[in-house]
Amino acid sequence: MKVLTYIEHGKFALTEKPKPDILDPRDAVVRVTLGSICTSDLHIKHGSVPRAVPGITVGHEMVGVVESVGSAVTTVRPGDRVTVNVETFCGECFFCQHGYVNNCTDPNGGWALGCRIDGGQAEFVRVPYADQGLNKIPDSVSDEQALFVGDVLATGFWAARISEITEDDTVLIIGAGPTGICTLLCVMLKHPKRIIVCEKDPARIAFVREHYPNVLTCTPEECKAFTIANSDHGGADVVLEVAGAKDTFCLAWDCARPNAIVTVVALYDEAQTLPLPDMYGKNLTFKTGGVDGCDCAEILALIEAGKIDTTPLITHRFKLEDIEEAYRIFENKLDGVIKIVITP
Numbered sequence: 030m031k032v033l034t035y036i037e038h039g040k041f042a043l044t045e046k047p048k049p050d051i052l053d054p055r056d057a058v059v060r061v062t063l064g065s066i067c068t069s070d071l072h073i074k075h076g077s078v079p080r081a082v083p084g085i086t087v088g089h090e091m092v093g094v095v096e097s098v099g100s101a102v103t104t105v106r107p108g109d110r111v112t113v114n115v116e117t118f119c120g121e122c123f124f125c126q127h128g129y130v131n132n133c134t135d136p137n138g139g140w141a142l143g144c145r146i147d148g149g150q151a152e153f154v155r156v157p158y159a160d161q162g163l164n165k166i167p168d169s170v171s172d173e174q175a176l177f178v179g180d181v182l183a184t185g186f187w188a189a190r191i192s193e194i195t196e197d198d199t200v201l202i203i204g205a206g207p208t209g210i211c212t213l214l215c216v217m218l219k220h221p222k223r224i225i226v227c228e229k230d231p232a233r234i235a236f237v238r239e240h241y242p243n244v245l246t247c248t249p250e251e252c253k254a255f256t257i258a259n260s261d262h263g264g265a266d267v268v269l270e271v272a273g274a275k276d277t278f279c280l281a282w283d284c285a286r287p288n289a290i291v292t293v294v295a296l297y298d299e300a301q302t303l304p305l306p307d308m309y310g311k312n313l314t315f316k317t318g319g320v321d322g323c324d325c326a327e328i329l330a331l332i333e334a335g336k337i338d339t340t341p342l343i344t345h346r347f348k349l350e351d352i353e354e355a356y357r358i359f360e361n362k363l364d365g366v367i368k369i370v371i372t373p
């Protein structure tokens with residue numbers, strides 16, 4: 030089958046590999062019907078994911094149809110339409126039992142698909158712990174509606190969940206890329222008093238204004254003054270940093286009011302500094318990524334109920350054989366791209 034392979038630092042290429050088999054009774058093999066490209070794929074390409082293994086098939090955002098299951102799989106059957114979770118987790122260890130599935134102690138626990146084991150920019154993918162990693166898509170939900178459930182939308186949902194948002198809050202979201210917009214959609218479900226989105230790209234600001242007219246927007250340069258002017262206590266009550274740019278961690282805590290919660294969703298290419306003397310007395314609470322992607326059933330129910338819709342994020346569609354061109358557009362942010370659907 031055709032797959033996109035991580036060859037070496039800086040290089041992905043379309044290659045051929047055998048179709049995957051069930052290796053463990055808890056595995057399933059899924060025929061990928063739609064996949065996507067995530068910024069984390071670019072982080073692998075750029076060498077900022079040291080645990081990524083050269084030679085693996087990349088891709089960790091996909092939906093598909095169950096092709097075969099191991100003897101111990103109980104929740105899905107061949108023929109089921111499913112979302113695939115970015116994270117591999119056993120469901121049994123201390124961390125899984127507490128919902129911290131990103132820290133599952135299984136050797137492949139956490140983000141393994143498309144990083145340490147073969148992923149889904151392919152025609153088929155083997156999913157370990159299929160009872161945890163797969164969720165059935167309701168009949169009324171399309172593949173495109175469900176495509177982001179297992180990764181970028183799970184991330185936004187988790188970020189909103191851990192940020193302790195109340196209806197009195199002014200919430201600042203830094204970054205309106207795909208994860209930022211998914212975070213926005215999930216923050217909106219908490220009905221805070223105000224939401225401010227900070228973004229430097231005018232096209233992405235225009236996207237937010239067009240689709241979510243009640244959300245306030247600003248640029249990074251005006252963010253601090255804008256947030257102070259549009260909040261009740263001298264800064265945001267909750268900040269979600271989703272941009273991961275050079276100065277956005279600093280911007281996040283700087284725009285927070287004293288005793289705020291700052292949730293860092295971003296994955297940085299470089300180390301960040303925590304200048305404690307500068308923030309002394311602000312008494313901030315920091316929460317850090319990555320996603321505990323264990324809410325996919327709830328997210329699918331919200332999509333089915335019409336409360337979350339990520340389909341406006343889909344700006345481009347490519348066939349798997351043209352995925353290298355899709356990467357070129359995604360990596361260089363060409364042509365107003367937000368998310369690309371890949372069809373094997």
Ligand SMILES: [Zn+2]
Nearest residue numbers: 067068069180
């Ligand atoms: Zn991702």
Ligand SMILES: [Zn+2]
Nearest residue numbers: 119122125133
């Ligand atoms: Zn576990």
